Amino acid sequence: xFPQAMNCMVMxxxxxxxxxxxxxxxxxxxxxxxxxxxxxxxxxxxQSICRSVQEADRFLMISNVAAFCCQIVSIILILxxxxxxxHDIFSVxxxxxxxxxxxxxxxxxxxxxxxxxxxxxxxAVGL
Numbered sequence: 001x002f003p004q005a006m007n008c009m010v011m012x013x014x015x016x017x018x019x020x021x022x023x024x025x026x027x028x029x030x031x032x033x034x035x036x037x038x039x040x041x042x043x044x045x046x047q048s049i050c051r052s053v054q055e056a057d058r059f060l061m062i063s064n065v066a067a068f069c070c071q072i073v074s075i076i077l078i079l080x081x082x083x084x085x086x087h088d089i090f091s092v093x094x095x096x097x098x099x100x101x102x103x104x105x106x107x108x109x110x111x112x113x114x115x116x117x118x119x120x121x122x123x124a125v126g127l
Contacts, residue, residue: 003063004110010056011117017049057118064114071111078104 021042028037082100 067114
């Protein structure tokens, strides 16, 4: 989960940079649609952020795929144990039930995080 937390921090940082750039760009557009400001500066900032996203995408892509696959396998194993070995797991104690529910919830959360972060950054870049 630590690599996914690091991915979340990197993606959030890049997403915030794109949002700040978009806000500053919208402030430079006048009432009649004319641009007031240094367009070249915005273009350079946008290109530098895009390069950062491309570099981050290269090393985060492998990490996200690995985390996605591990989470899917983990969810399958949890559900397999819960379905086929339910008498051994759930009849022993209540703590086992809560442990399986907790572990399943954590895996689903990390799976959603691995799938959702690249989508949100791609959405910010596409605007």
